[in-house]
Amino acid sequence: MYDTLRFILKEEELNNEISFIEEVSCRLTDVKYYNNRVVGRIKNMLVDIRGTTLIVEGSLTKWFLGNNYERFLLLWEIRSAIRSLGSALGVSIEKAKVSRIDIAFNFSVSYVPWLYLTKLLYFDSYHRSNIEKETLYFDRYDCQLVFYDKMSELKSCGVEELEDLKDLNLLRYEFRFKKVTKLFGEVRGSCLYDSDFCLSLLEKWYRCYMDIDKQVEEVGLKFTGVKGMKESCVALCMSEINMFEAVEEAFVKKEINSAVKFAVLQELRRIGSIYCDCDNEKASLIDELTKKIDNAYVMLKRRYNVSPARLELLNRSYDNVS
Known part of the structure; x- marks a missing residue:
C-alpha cells in the first residue's frame, strides 16, 4: 500500500x-x-x-x-x-x-x-x-x-x-x-x-x-428520434476528442461563464453514462x-x-x- x-x-x-x-x-x-x-x-x-x-x-x-x-x-x-x-x-x-x-x-x-x-x-x-x-x-x-x-x-x-x-x-x-x-x-x-x-x-x-x-468508447449514430440523434452525435464527439478539456479551455478563455460550464459538464457526464452503459461484445479498455x-x-x-x-x-x- x-x-x-x-x-x-x-x-x-x-x-x-x-x-x-x-x-x-x-x-x-x-x-x-x-x-x-x-x-x-x-x-x-x-x-x-x-x-x-x-x-x-x-x-x-x-x-x-x-x-x-x-x-x-x-x-x-x-x-x-x-x-x-x-x-x-x-x-x-x-x-x-x-x-x-x-x-x-x-x-x-x-x-x-x-x-x-x-x-x-x-x-x-x-x-x-x-x-x-x-x-x-x-x-x-x-x-x-x-x-x-x-x-x-x-x-x-x-x-x-x-x-x-x-x-x-x-x-x-x-x-x-x-x-x-x-x-x-x-x-x-x-x-x-x-x-x-x-x-x-x-x-x-x-x-x-x-x-x-x-472517454466514451466509439459509438454509432442513432436516428430513433431527434433527441437520440443529438445525444449520439455528442457521444461520438466524446469518443474522438476530450470534450471536458474543450469546455475547460472555453471557460479559461471566458467564452462561457461558470454556470454554463457546470451545465455543459453535467450534460456531458449524463450522455457519457448512457453510452458507457451500452452492451459491448468486448469490454472497453476503461x-x-x-x-x-x-x-x-x-x-x-x-x-x-x-x-x-x-x-x-x-x-x-x-x-x-x-
Missing part, C-alpha cells in the same frame, strides 16, 4: 535524549556533511539531518520487501517495517510526524498501459498533464494522482530481476498526499498501521479514480481498468479492516515469527 513516505522528527519530541547529528549520522552511507547538516542514506531511504530535525524519505514497501512491485504490505507488516526503520536509525519513527504519504497498487492489464491513460480525460479542480505517453498526472496543490507504466519505469531504473514479469503489462495507480496535515490533521508514524486510517486513505484513492471523467480497481478496492478493504484485538494478536504472532 505505502510507497514513498516522508517522516519529520525533532529532538525535542524525544525529550532531547539523542543528538541526531552525532548518533544517527554514523549509521548512514554515502554521507555528505554541510554546515550543521548531514545528508546520507540507509538502504533505499534518504536521510537529511538539519540541526535538531531528522527527515527520512523513501518507499516503505521497498525498505521492507526490497522492491515495490511484487505485493503490498499488510497492517502488521507496516508496523514491523516502521519499527525496523526506527531500529536501524536508532530513533522512534512511530513518533515522527508524517508530511507526505504515497499509496500505490499495480494492475496487470491486457494492453500497454499508455492506451488506458488516454481514456482518463478530466478531473474537476485537478490539472491534467502527461510526461511523454507512459505517465499521466492529475495534480492539485494538496494531492496528486499518477498513472504510469510500471515495467517501463523498472527498466529505466535498471532493475534486472524481471523474469517473472517480462510478459506483463503493469499499470500503476499512485495517489500522493502532499499536504498530509491539511487533509488529515497531525499524522504520526504509528497512525500508518491504524486500520481506520488506512481505510480512509484507500477510500480517497478509490473515489478519486471513480470521479475522473473517462471498463477493464475500472473493474480491476473495483475488485482491488473490495479486496483491500477486507485486508485492512482489522479490529484492534485481532491486529494485536496478529502483531504478536508476526513478532514471534520474525
Whole structure:
C-alpha cells in the first residue's frame, strides 16, 4: 500500500535524549556533511539531518520487501517495517510526524498501459498533464494522482530481476498526499498501521479514480428520434476528442461563464453514462481498468479492516515469527 513516505522528527519530541547529528549520522552511507547538516542514506531511504530535525524519505514497501512491485504490505507488516526503520536509525519513527504519504497498487492489464491513460480525460479542480505517453498526472496543490507504466519505469531504473514479469503489462495507480496535515490533521508514524486510517486513505484513492471523467468508447449514430440523434452525435464527439478539456479551455478563455460550464459538464457526464452503459461484445479498455480497481478496492478493504484485538494478536504472532 505505502510507497514513498516522508517522516519529520525533532529532538525535542524525544525529550532531547539523542543528538541526531552525532548518533544517527554514523549509521548512514554515502554521507555528505554541510554546515550543521548531514545528508546520507540507509538502504533505499534518504536521510537529511538539519540541526535538531531528522527527515527520512523513501518507499516503505521497498525498505521492507526490497522492491515495490511484487505485493503490498499488510497492517502488521507496516508496523514491523516502521519499527525496523526506527531500529536501524536508532530513533522512534512511530513518533515522527508524517508530511507526505504515497499509496500505490499495480494492475496487470491486457494492453500497454499508455492506451488506458488516454481514456482518463478530466478531473474537476485537478490539472491534467502527461510526461511523454507512459505517465499521466492529475495534480492539485494538496494531492496528486499518477498513472504510469510500471515495467517501463523498472527498466529505466535498471532493475534486472524481471523474469517473472517480462510478459506483463503493469499499470500503476499512485495517489500522493502532499499536504498530509491539511487533509488529515497531525499524522504520526504509528497512525500508518491504524486500520481506520488506512481505510480512509484507500477510500480517497478509490473515489478519486471513480470521479475522473473517462472517454466514451466509439459509438454509432442513432436516428430513433431527434433527441437520440443529438445525444449520439455528442457521444461520438466524446469518443474522438476530450470534450471536458474543450469546455475547460472555453471557460479559461471566458467564452462561457461558470454556470454554463457546470451545465455543459453535467450534460456531458449524463450522455457519457448512457453510452458507457451500452452492451459491448468486448469490454472497453476503461471498463477493464475500472473493474480491476473495483475488485482491488473490495479486496483491500477486507485486508485492512482489522479490529484492534485481532491486529494485536496478529502483531504478536508476526513478532514471534520474525
